[in-house]
Amino acid sequence: xxxxxxxxxVQAPMAGGPSTPALTAAVANAGGYGFVAGxxxxxxxxxxxxEATRALTSGPFGVNLFVPSxxxxxxxxxxxxxxxxxxxxxxxxxxxxxxxxxxxxxxKLDLLESLPVHLVxxxxxxxxxxxxxxxxxxxxxxxVTVTSAREARxxxxxxxxxLAVQGTEAGGHQGSFANSTNSANSAEIAANYTPLLAALAExxxxxxxxxxxxxxxxxxxxxxTVLAAGAVAVQLGTAFLxxxxxxxxPTYRQALLxxxxxxxxxxxxxxxxxxxxxxxxxxxxHDRHAPQAYPEVHHLTRPLRAAATAAGDxxxxxxxxxxxxxxxxxxxxxxxxTRIAAGxxxx
Ligand SMILES: Cc1cc2nc3c(=O)[nH]c(=O)nc-3n(C[C@H](O)[C@H](O)[C@H](O)COP(=O)(O)O)c2cc1C
Numbered sequence: 502x503x504x505x506x507x508x509x510x511v512q513a514p515m516a517g518g519p520s521t522p523a524l525t526a527a528v529a530n531a532g533g534y535g536f537v538a539g540x541x542x543x544x545x546x547x548x549x550x551x552e553a554t555r556a557l558t559s560g561p562f563g564v565n566l567f568v569p570s571x572x573x574x575x576x577x578x579x580x581x582x583x584x585x586x587x588x589x590x591x592x593x594x595x596x597x598x599x600x601x602x603x604x605x606x607x608x609k610l611d612l613l614e615s616l617p618v619h620l621v622x623x624x625x626x627x628x629x630x631x632x633x634x635x636x637x638x639x640x641x642x643x644x645v646t647v648t649s650a651r652e653a654r655x656x657x658x659x660x661x662x663x664l665a666v667q668g669t670e671a672g673g674h675q676g677s678f679a680n681s682t683n684s685a686n687s688a689e690i691a692a693n694y695t696p697l698l699a700a701l702a703e704x705x706x707x708x709x710x711x712x713x714x715x716x717x718x719x720x721x722x723x724x725x726t727v728l729a730a731g732a733v734a735v736q737l738g739t740a741f742l743x744x745x746x747x748x749x750x751p752t753y754r755q756a757l758l759x760x761x762x763x764x765x766x767x768x769x770x771x772x773x774x775x776x777x778x779x780x781x782x783x784x785x786x787h788d789r790h791a792p793q794a795y796p797e798v799h800h801l802t803r804p805l806r807a808a809a810t811a812a813g814d815x816x817x818x819x820x821x822x823x824x825x826x827x828x829x830x831x832x833x834x835x836x837x838x839t840r841i842a843a844g845x846x847x848x
Pocket of ligand 1: 737
């Protein structure tokens with residue numbers, strides 16, 4: 502199955518602000534394939550985002566959902582809360598309640614049954630056979646984000662139509678099924694997670710499903726390399742973060758465009774789940790202490806991140822970015838799609 506867009510260029514779903522209906526529609530209207538990011542939204546907000554996107558484009562687009570995570574050890578979360586309390590005192594905010602939730606998974610599936618879209622992609626886990634079948638009955642294709650051969654096998658077994666193969670270069674959360682390592686050290690997790698080209702090769706051995714390659718792609722040449730490695734399309738997140746239509750905050754955009762931080766780090770410090778972002782002060786200071794506890798830590802740190810972003814303080818919020826972040830450009834999304842598609846054709 503190939504995507505129905507003119508170009509094999511996919512705008513990654515980017516929950517938490519960067520994804521907007523205007524971005525998804527601009528990508529679709531320029532011949533790429535856009536996603537509505539369903540993560541963190543209520544089902545009512547997801548409905549509004551789908552309807553707003555439909556008002557701006559007649560092209561097909563996908564919706565992305567987070568598969569619910571297991572509940573975590575609240576003792577570890579409390580210890581982490583004590584560690585980061587001085588950050589809250591400094592910003593004069595109260596830390597969030599470290600609650601577990603399922604991100605309204607069932608309500609969003611009900612919505613997508615009554616308001617079907619072309620494709621639903623999942624991250625953070627494998628949907629069940631019955632979820633895949635419900636979407637298929639609604640006429641919707643299903644993609645699953647995978648980071649290893651084992652995960653690809655599971656996604657194939659549940660009846661997925663496509664794999665979004667995510668390499669370690671990727672910005673944002675790792676889409677792995679288990680946030681399972683007990684390591685609290687970002688250097689160790691990096692060793693357990695595969696770069697994109699190696700992941701595509703490994704996964705090709707165990708699944709015949711079409712693969713969308715994602716992670717660290719910023720240029721037409723980068724896209725061509727991943728397409729030549731067997732992907733049917735490439736999915737780019739960071740490349741769209743400073744697009745005119747993106748909802749990325751000014752604090753976040755500036756940190757990227759001025760190269761305020763030298764590097765990226767894969768850390769659980771912000772959300773309790775490993776994610777790659779700019780190595781700002783919060784990431785570096787709290788990386789070692791953060792437990793595996795998503796979404797509890799996400800809710801715990803949310804008020805801190807929001808207050809710092811509003812105050813223009815880039816040292817505290819999560820600034821997700823892939824390894825290619827230095828090549829990010831501030832342009833209309835259509836120009837990014839056109840440039841990368843032309844470069845991909847040229848090879
Ligand atoms: C700010 C940001 C938010 C993201 N949010 C999501 C998300 O909601 N769902 C998802 O499946 N992937 C998400 N991702 C990961 C992307 O799907 C994709 O794998 C990643 O952006 C690829 O790497 P790149 O950023 O180097 O292009 C996000 C990435 C970024 C940078």
